[in-house]
Amino acid sequence: MMNYSLGKGSYKDWLLAETAFSADALGKSEAVMLLGNGYMGLRSDNEEPYLAERRNLFINGTFNKAEANEVTELPNAANVTRLDIRVDGERFSLELGETNDYIKQLNMKDAELTRSFDWTSPKGKTLRFRFSRFVSFDELHLIAMKMEVESLSHDVALSIDSGINAQMTNSGVQHFKEGERRIADGRFIQLVQTTNESAIDFVHNTVHALKLNGEKITAQADKDMARRKAWMSYDIELRPHDHLVVEKLSTVHTSKDSDLNSGTYSLEQLRAESLGQLKGHDVLGYDALFEVHRRAWQQKVWGAYNVEVESSEAVDQLALRFSLYHLTAMMPAHDEQMGIGAKALSGEGYKGHSFWDTEIFILPFFILSNPQAAKSLLTYRYHGLAGARKKAQDNGYRGAMYPWEMAWPTDGEVTPVWGDIDIVTGEQTKIWSGFIEQHISADIAFAVYQYENITGDRQFMERCGYEMVFETAKFWASRLEWNDAHRQYHINHVIGPDEYKEHINNNAFTNHMAYFNLKLAMRYADKLSQEHTELWETFGLEADYADWREKAERLYLPEPRAEDLVIPQDDTYLQLTEIDLAKYKNQTKVRTIYRDYNAEQINGIQVTKQADTLLLFYLIDQTFLRGDRRFSEAAKKANFRYYEARTLHDSSLSLATHAIMASDIGERELAYKLFRQTCDIDMGPDMKTSDEGIHAASIGGIWKSAVFGFAGVRLADGKLRINPRLPKNWQRLRFTVYWQGQPLQLDMTHESMDIEASAGRPVEFETGGTVYTVDRRLNIPLNHQQSLSST
Template identity: 45%
Template structure:
């Protein structure tokens, strides 16, 4: 079997919009289940096939519905009752593509419309041959609706068809059952209902479904047998289909939960509200039918793409498809109107990382929303404000002051939810302790950094007054209490941490952590000093709440003495105190491996800790985020030194190296890193995405295109646009929002043009020339080589 994924399926208006799985391999179910995931930010439905297979993962998640199965486990997004399974029997033989003969197969996701379509020409073991077509969408027009359709056409003769379809509450999260048995009912022999409640968090989920039938394009009345079993209800039907006739079953489903924003202030009769709203939604949807509902969904996607599409003219069309793939997933993983939920490391596409939010959001994903949908960026940062309670609690529990953000976050009052144990130690055979929740602490500075970047890009003063300043000040207070005085060297240090490079544990003075902590404290110090003059009422309010003068005293005490590693005689900045003294080994076999993490096959964490090997961009990330602190020569030396020692075993890594390589003039390397970033999920490695897509990689792809090749960067208080296209691209065009004004940037190999489509004049730098662009006007420059 050759390559399974086909990137050229789309033609005409759908060119570079469709990803096709052109062959079926039951050993590689997880890949397309993840990358073909459908959603709308409210919910995500993993693209498991309608019929069941060993090894499949059937997942439906609703943002924010976290639950803890057992006190010994951490909270996770629970897998809601499944509505995708459809059991089909053909003359008594169960339809499965791994039995009989598969004459033709195609499954494709249309990024432009959000529809998943599978077409199958199947011959059963007893010789019956038929065509089947499966359609599915998750609506972005009505975020509670899921539409699906099954079409069956007998080819070899008349056939007896039996179908069972319903709501399956027997699903688990890898064995953990999160819901009580619940209530089950079928109304009017048409509308199915299952009401379930999570066992610990008390979240109700209401699932409704309905079925409608056609034969040869005409509505058909089909006798249904209702079935109610433990955590399960369905309808069964049997009929005889004539040769070449076409039978269609439409299944419309809807989902509501007590965590929906609508019910936030409702405490009484929540179950009745969920039932009534669910029944009203499903009845209306049933009357409209699949085609009308899908048209609403398609129109909503069309509106999104008109505003947010990025157009790339490239030698390889894959580049255009890849950026659209990233934009699609960035928008189906994010609940854009709810500040109680963040973005999971796998979005809503799989059980990996339990739906928890990491620093991925602020550093890799938020820039996309900040520069294109700033209201959504604000919502995501408000989520971090609502996490402050847990951050302060974690700081106190660890003997610190201020706000120490959880490494993994879930619901707004869950606090730290990082699991304690992970994979097996190849040497000892024991479960490996997960230390990130204890000592990977840079996330507090990452969030403060993101808050300030958002403010510079938006000038959203109301956000800063109500949320942003407090986040920056509270996290800075944490760092002022976290540093330790080294009497011998007469300096403050940050010891016993994990930096972004998680192959190095219990290190002292991780450069990334120290510099970002210093940046965090510097911001807070300036804010506290300037606020009495700019907004004395706000200063008074925050001072009463936080005791700002005490915090400033603590920051003043340590900030100038904090150790910030500098380049040595060879120009290399030590990633941490002992990194440059560690053993250097040949990493070629691990760099060339088809899967990540192969170094664990030969070494355990303790051994890796003693080698000059990095999991991902660490110091290189520092050079990117705080790039105005380092000259070009320092960046070059450190980029080359650390890239040689980096395995890129994290999906966060290659996009950062792409951007810095492009900045430094390594155009071929930059393009290779871009393509590799795209391949993490979209590439032909059929095991790369089993547990879900990589959310940060989606943001990373966008950053490669816009921040890297498009040259978009915030420097100080200004926006710079300094494009450097790869030679493989003739031109690109992308949207950008700066301080409330939408713009479109068009870059060719010869020039760059910025169009201001907003209401106000914008002042930006194109390369090093400050340019004012009036509303409705354009400005440009020649490309600098």
């Protein structure tokens, strides 16, 4: 059972806690209490083993393809968290004996995991346990653990096996060759792994330090090795009220580490340097290392972009911190050749691959909060141009056709071909998204546009951004299909954001975003022809420009219906069979519609998996197309009401967009309800939702719902709009965003908004239809515009 109310004093609304142990519901806390620093993600499994546990350690960017019939994935690295504990010779487990005062919690403020309880053995002996753990935000390669044990009643013989276990798999798939193991100086364990296809070296080191009643001890330690495993065995006698502390420090380095790329790589050198680093950590110990780590979080995260809300529901503040915590833990700020996976680094789900989730649901946070990190994520996509060009060429197109799932930048398309069972035929269903879900190329172009407008980063555009937009525009120009009967270009046989509709024609989102991509390329080409003629010539834009213009002018763009202003999601959606969706709209578990229908049948029903046409309204509103009559305020309202009723939110990407749109049209109660549902995707009471890992896009969506929805912060074709619409549950919202390189502190209530430009440079923005300029600090009354819609 999860509990979010345990934080007191300075830790109020900072703690995620589990207050009852269940061996059948381990995945929730393992995933949502993840420890990470962007370089690595460590799933928060318990120290003692259980049958249903999932021990995962993922190192970003270390993709490997285990077999020819598998796709590349992040390999599950060697485990250092497991401790095999015996009490009087019997295995310690919370499934045995009696447990009291159990609390497992993640302190997000300090980024530390702790677990404590009193345990009475089957023989009646009572011990008090406390475990602590962190993944350092200061030393990217460091994992630190501490176990404290006190005997409360009897003499106890305690035995502990601890070391490095490389007998790990990804759901049974082994990614590593057998590696060398050693124990240096009688204490330092080192184990080397090498991936069997990508030939990436992993070097793991670990060391233990023991104290009994505050004094360092040299306990009896047996040294053991087995296949893919090396460990130490300690035997300690505890008398009543003896207090034992076991510290375990571990490091992991790989041959992919960016600090190795500049010189000549040597495995032996990596082994020596990594071991030397661990010896330095050993001198400092857990507490000193933790203090440096804690300060790094305070300075780089909470002191930089904390979001504070005064709400009648305390969990709202916790949820926003949960979002910031995980967005930080998943961000590979150390290397621009690495992206963010759909499950971040918290589980094997989606194999560590990056989707459009990054650009549309995660990147906006970094653009407005940490532009340098946003630049790194977009540069990752730039490095992926080679794979995108190859995919386009393989499919008979020009330019860059970005992979639906992307791993290492040059890997190209890595989407699996086969997926779940078809309940009607009993056969595996084909995963078509890697073949025909193509809007991701336009989504990446939109992300470049959003980044450039908010940051003004010309250097990035000249180095990467222009080329990405031009290459994706070339793809769309070659992808369009001429329909002679309609004298228009169409886009046929695709999947839009709504993945319940496959092989459809003229998906509104895809067509309009392709149009945006073409027009954006033309705008950038015009800019270069006037300001950077050398780049115009370098890119050879003359012929492409004429092609983009001709294709854009004749591309079919779905229009709102005259009778109700609803834009058809695709050519046939509005003519499909309608059924009573109440059963699925009220579901407690996603995708229950698949219990009654297979994919082909769902394709023929007027039902939507996730935000599709509504997402189009949200994105277009930020661009130079925002004045298009198709996306009027009346059309926005009409489309929201039509598609919200038909959307099951069976994707974690969906709810945040609907929350923002509901806020835009003044549906505040519904907006807040959708925000809460977004938070509950990972934080909710269902103990099974996060077994495969957290939902990275929805975690970005928590922040987006608050800042883009309730605070009304929005890009508007190069301009800044701020139209607050706080829900009635919220009395105040404070946060910081960056605009053109300058931090802006915003503090808003239902009555007024205070905005401060701390760098003192004038910033122009629009609120409620009025344009303001702030160069220091400005307070604006909001009473008059509480009912205003976004225009």
